[in-house]
Amino acid sequence: MAYPNKYRYTKEHEWIEVDGQKATIGITDYAQSSLGDIVFVELPKVGAELQQGKSFGTVESVKAVSELYSPATGTVTEVNAGLADSPEKVNSDAHGSWMLRITLRNPEELKSLMSADDYEKFIAEEAGS
Amino acid sequence: MTMLTETSRSLRKTALNRAHRSLGARMVDFGGWDMPVEYPNFEGRPGGLIQEHLAVRTAVGVFDVSHMGDLRITGREALAAVQYAAMNDASTLVEGKAQYSALLYAEGTFVDDIIVHKVSDHDYLIVINAGTREKDFEWTRNAVRDFDCRVADEGDRYTQLAIQGPLAQATLQKLTRFDLGSLKSYTFGFGEVCGLSGVMIARTGYTGEDGFEIYIPPDEPTSARVWSEVLAAGREFGILPCGLGARNTLRLEAKLPLYGHEISESIHVFEAGLERWCKLEKASDFIGKSALEKAKAAPLSRKLVGLEMTERGIARDDYPVLDASGNRIGRVTSGSYAPFLKKNIALAYVPPAFAAPGTEVKVEIRNQAAGAGVVPTPFYKRPKRP
Numbered sequence: 129m130a131y132p133n134k135y136r137y138t139k140e141h142e143w144i145e146v147d148g149q150k151a152t153i154g155i156t157d158y159a160q161s162s163l164g165d166i167v168f169v170e171l172p173k174v175g176a177e178l179q180q181g182k183s184f185g186t187v188e189s190v191k192a193v194s195e196l197y198s199p200a201t202g203t204v205t206e207v208n209a210g211l212a213d214s215p216e217k218v219n220s221d222a223h224g225s226w227m228l229r230i231t232l233r234n235p236e237e238l239k240s241l242m243s244a245d246d247y248e249k250f251i252a253e254e255a256g257s
Numbered sequence: 258m259t260m261l262t263e264t265s266r267s268l269r270k271t272a273l274n275r276a277h278r279s280l281g282a283r284m285v286d287f288g289g290w291d292m293p294v295e296y297p298n299f300e301g302r303p304g305g306l307i308q309e310h311l312a313v314r315t316a317v318g319v320f321d322v323s324h325m326g327d328l329r330i331t332g333r334e335a336l337a338a339v340q341y342a343a344m345n346d347a348s349t350l351v352e353g354k355a356q357y358s359a360l361l362y363a364e365g366t367f368v369d370d371i372i373v374h375k376v377s378d379h380d381y382l383i384v385i386n387a388g389t390r391e392k393d394f395e396w397t398r399n400a401v402r403d404f405d406c407r408v409a410d411e412g413d414r415y416t417q418l419a420i421q422g423p424l425a426q427a428t429l430q431k432l433t434r435f436d437l438g439s440l441k442s443y444t445f446g447f448g449e450v451c452g453l454s455g456v457m458i459a460r461t462g463y464t465g466e467d468g469f470e471i472y473i474p475p476d477e478p479t480s481a482r483v484w485s486e487v488l489a490a491g492r493e494f495g496i497l498p499c500g501l502g503a504r505n506t507l508r509l510e511a512k513l514p515l516y517g518h519e520i521s522e523s524i525h526v527f528e529a530g531l532e533r534w535c536k537l538e539k540a541s542d543f544i545g546k547s548a549l550e551k552a553k554a555a556p557l558s559r560k561l562v563g564l565e566m567t568e569r570g571i572a573r574d575d576y577p578v579l580d581a582s583g584n585r586i587g588r589v590t591s592g593s594y595a596p597f598l599k600k601n602i603a604l605a606y607v608p609p610a611f612a613a614p615g616t617e618v619k620v621e622i623r624n625q626a627a628g629a630g631v632v633p634t635p636f637y638k639r640p641k642r643p
Contacts, residue, residue, distance in 0.1 A: 191505070
């Protein structure tokens with residue numbers, strides 16, 4: 129699975145795509161494959177304030193609940209409502225199935241996130257450990 | 258996102274460990290065993306927990322359940338020992354018949370739930386849970402010490418495969434001349450399977466579906482060969498190798514109890530609703546009987562019920578159950594998305610006043626109360642087939 133170069137990645141397996149002051153957030157293919165069949169996604173409402181590194185929702189597979197951690201600080205402007213009825217889309221296309229769009233408050237903080245190359249090395253280590 | 262940890266610390270392994278890994282299974286630590294939780298794909302077809310669950314409900318699946326424990330009670334007073342140690346009436350068993358039962362503490366609470374197989378008059382094979390193996394062995398040995406019998410831990414003597422689903426018989430029959438049609442539910446026999454003689458074949462399982470469990474020699478080459486032959490035999494029926502994830506959701510839909518969840522050392526037989534398998538009237542005394550006779554005369558403080566979520570959210574193990582005004586009344590023992598029913602279901606202990614089907618309750622999910630209703634159980638009952 130290719131990890132898009134235009135995204136940046138967290139150690140908690142979220143991706144973020146930045147476009148000026150706006151950004152789009154989802155979880156990685158590695159995350160969806162580790163979780164297994166995703167049956168429930170719980171996301172914040174439009175207007176919610178996210179903080180980098182803090183939990184903003186949950187994703188549940190049949191067997192487990194996992195928290196989602198925000199790659200960036202900002203305000204939610206749009207929520208992918210389609211995931212409420214079809215959470216399995218995250219399994220079939222994790223990098224296309226975005227969860228939130230936000231307005232960034234502090235674009236500088238994104239420098240702390242990983243590039244696609246670094247993230248691939250990171251998950252190779254995680255899978256091997 | 259927080260990840261499930263996949264470990265490879267010194268865990269017990271079944272003889273099929275390498276076979277599971279070569280199929281790309283996701284492995285987890287299950288009660289000290291390195292076990293497959295699911296197989297993301299199989300022979301180029303999508304697998305995973307939901308597909309595995311559906312394969313068992315609609316076709317056939319095979320599970321490695323070699324982690325299950327086995328106790329063997331043999332000797333002149335083997336029956337009397339079983340009668341004293343377990344709550345069901347083993348005197349009604351004929352050779353080749355099995356029964357669900359349980360080992361109880363003196364308080365009438367659970368040491369473990371078990372399946373008792375009568376091999377012969379002086380030979381009983383008891384299948385126990387993996388996580389309670391040492392405890393069960395010690396407890397049983399102590400419980401029957403005054404009887405003329407021997408208790409052996411035979412957990413390492415078998416590789417145990419469960420072939421489950423409406424096409425389980427068609428699959429397994431290709432590998433044996435033993436007439437599987439002659440085996441009724443909860444009976445067993447011995448026959449040649451995959452060229453191995455004397456294989457125990459039982460029409461038992463833990464999925465709520467028809468199926469068989471076979472007990473074969475535990476060496477890796479034999480185990481791997483039979484595993485492959487079962488998968489090959491089931492290929493025309495769409496067989497999938499199935500992990501413990503599907504095993505759990507299948508048993509939950511069928512309301513089969515799981516030790517440490519619906520039954521434990523602090524839950525007694527009547528609370529768990531398992532009195533059908535507890536024979537207070539049998540001729541012999543058994544451990545837990547006098548406490549249960551008292552419990553039977555007293556009102557229950559809690560009962561195991563089925564819940565179906567009516568609002569968004571999945572009830573999980575240990576989540577609080579609330580009444581309509583938000584007071585805590587009980588807790589969830591097992592909860593999940595149910596892949597065949599396509600609903601979010603749970604088992605929970607609640608006071609009897611809340612146990613009637615149709616009662617509206619709430620489940621507290623991450624500090625939010627989500628609506629749920631008490632529903633009749635089992636959630637799933639397999640259709641009668643001709």
